[in-house]
Amino acid sequence: MKRRDVLSACAAATVLSAAGPLRADAPSGAAAEIGRWLLAHGVLPRNPTRLREGLPESRSSTALQTAMREDFAALRIVSVNDWYISETEARLCALAALGMPESGVL
Numbered sequence: 001m002k003r004r005d006v007l008s009a010c011a012a013a014t015v016l017s018a019a020g021p022l023r024a025d026a027p028s029g030a031a032a033e034i035g036r037w038l039l040a041h042g043v044l045p046r047n048p049t050r051l052r053e054g055l056p057e058s059r060s061s062t063a064l065q066t067a068m069r070e071d072f073a074a075l076r077i078v079s080v081n082d083w084y085i086s087e088t089e090a091r092l093c094a095l096a097a098l099g100m101p102e103s104g105v106l
Contacts, residue, residue, distance in 0.1 A: 034080055034090075035097025037044055044094045051091045051098075064088060 002011030040043050044051060056063040071077065078090040085093075 003057055013017075028097060031093045032099075033097075035093035035095065036077065038086040038090055038094050039097055044090060046094075046098065048095060048100050051094050051100075054087060055090075056092050069088075 039046055055069045067088040068086040071088050076087040077084045078087055080090075
């Protein structure tokens with residue numbers, strides 16, 4: 001996985017969160033690929049409820065960006081093939097990997 005893929009997925013997660021829920025048949029892309037890696041390596045739980053517990057109540061772009069900044073400031077970060085993303089981004093990617101468009105984020 002390349003740095004460009006990680007950054008693209010994270011940007012997509014933020015943009016898509018502002019767009020509202022996607023259809024269940026929408027392609028998950030790089031965000032889901034990152035999420036699958038995180039789940040396969042046991043970095044995050046496979047339970048969607050537990051994944052959502054770590055997200056802000058509001059799924060607005062502003063709320064998610066704030067949560068991501070707070071994660072980095074508090075060193076709540078996750079390593080993905082030697083690249084670091086916030087826990088919020090990691091949770092969004094894991095939800096995408098699990099096909100959870102009803103989360104209102106991806």
